[in-house]
Amino acid sequence: MSTKEAYKQKIEADVELAQVKLAQLKAEAKNSAADVRIEYENQIEELEQKIGATKTKLKELSEAGEEAWEHMKSGAESAWNTLSAAVKGNK
Template sequence: MSTKEAYKQKIEAEVELAQAKLAELRAEAKSSAADARIKYDEHIGELEQKVDAAKAKLKELSEASEDKWEHLKDGAENAWDKLSSAVRDTAAKLKDKFKD
């Protein structure tokens, strides 16, 4: 397996984990009171945009030739870092803010 393919698989797995966390947040939002649900929905919408950005970078990376993908790797890592950080921060904020 090439380094490019291994890296692509790693990022795909991490994006899937972020999407699973978003699904968990959506489920929590459904069980929250109406005012809390609005806050959840706002934060989840922002996270979904970051997931889409990470997926776009991943697609760009996977379509790049072997000699060009290294240059795109930094952009993909940056998108992943932003997504990962946002998911963690948002999950922590929402859980603290809307504890039952």
């Protein structure tokens, strides 16, 4: 397995974890009081945006050639770090 493929699989796994967290937040929001529900909805929206951005970078990384992916790696890493921090912040 190439370094690119291993890196891609790692980010894909983290996106899956973020999607699980998103589903948990949505379920908790449904069972919450109105003021708490607003906070959950804000967290959900933020997490959805970060998941989307990370998926976009991951797609770009997947489509890049072996030489070009090294240049794109930092953008994907930045999106992943942002998503990872958001997931950890919402635990």
